[in-house]
Amino acid sequence: GAVVSQHPSRVICKSGTSVKIECRSLDFQATTMFWYRQFPKQSLMLMATSNEGSKATYEQGVEKDKFLINHASLTLSTLTVTSAHPEDSSFYICSARDRTGASTDTQYFGPGTRLTVL
C-alpha cells in the first residue's frame, strides 16, 4: 500500500526558532501533497496544497511567510515553521495523492509531527 513518512515525529523547540518537517512518499510518486494542522478534538485543518515544482497554495488565514512549503521532488515536501511561537504548537500531518491511482481524491497520510514550542 501507499506509505507516507514524516520526520521528525516529535519536536520541542524554543520560541523564535524555525522548525523543518519532512514528508516523503515512500513507494509512489506524489504530484500533490497536503499539509494539515490538527488541534485536540478538532477536525483536520488544511493549511496548504503543495504541487511538485510550483508554489504552494495556502488556505485563507494561513500565513505563507510563516509556514514555508517546498515540494522539490515527486516524493518530498517540507514544511518550515519560521520563528515558531507557543501558539504554533500543534499536530502537523502531511498527506500525499498518488498520481497513478485510480482515485484522484484519496490521500495517504503521514504519521504526523507533534510540535511543542516552549
Next chain:
Amino acid sequence: QKEVEQDPGPLSVPEGAIVSLNCTYSNSAFQYFMWYRQYSRKGPELLMYTYSSGNKEDGRFTAQVDKSSKYISLFIRDSQPSDSATYLCAMSSGGYQKVTFGIGTKLQVIP
C-alpha cells in the same frame, strides 16, 4: 452550518457489537466519500473509499452513501478492541478539489 457534520462521540460499545458511524453533509457536489481511522497521536489511515451512492464492503467494514439524503455511514461488524480509534469521514467533489473532513467520532470497543 458546517459542510460536514459528524458526532464527535465518544461512542462506547461492547466487543462483538455492530457499530454504526455517520456523517451528514450539505454540499450536493460531493461525489467521493472516504472513511479514515486515526489512532491516538497517529496520522489518519484510509479505510474505505466510495464513489457516488451505494454500498461497499471490505471485510468487517461496510460503507454506505445515500446522496439523496446527504448521509453516509460506516458499519463495523464484530467490533474488536483494536477498532478503538477516531473515525473521520471525508468527502470531495472530485476533479482534484479540496477534501473536507468531519470532526471525527471517537469509538471505544470494550472487551
